[in-house]
Amino acid sequence: MQTYTIRPAEPHDLTAITDIYNEAVIRGGASADLEPVSRQARLAWVESHQPRDRYPVVVIDVVDPATGxxxxxxxxxxxKFHQRAGYDGVTELSYYIAGAYHRQGLGRAMVQWLLDAARDRGFTHAAAIIYADNAGSIALMRRFGFTRFGLLQGAVTSGDGRLHDMSYWVRLLR
Known part of the structure; x- marks a missing residue:
């Protein structure tokens, strides 16, 4: 049985963050990016989370008990869900788990951590935008009590040229 820890992302995590994100881009169905992104693009994404004590970026580390x-x-x-100040009580959560670690409970652990962090920071709502055919993430949203509040039909193209529906989810935190 492996153990995990969730901790704030540090500069040395940028390569792993970029690699995990790009794996999701290549696999499809988890990002609207059509091509892998550079480390510089991911760095800009990480740095856009300001102030960091309100908008954290975290990583989940797995420790193999046999080898350490x-x-x-x-x-x-x-x-930030929206730039207008009236939306400051709403946060958008996002998470990416490397394919080799799917179906091991890490997505569930990450969503729980993000929801707890959102509550601790005083957010009133958590929102997520998910490909409507991403069964794993949809199941996770339902598990955590999110409600689908919108569907954009055929809104996002994928690398293979197909159009995908995007679903919008929300959970009241108070």
Missing amino acids: TRTTAGFGSLS
């Missing part, structure tokens, strides 16, 4: 090897298996964040 620590591997960054995913990352997540709380982001």
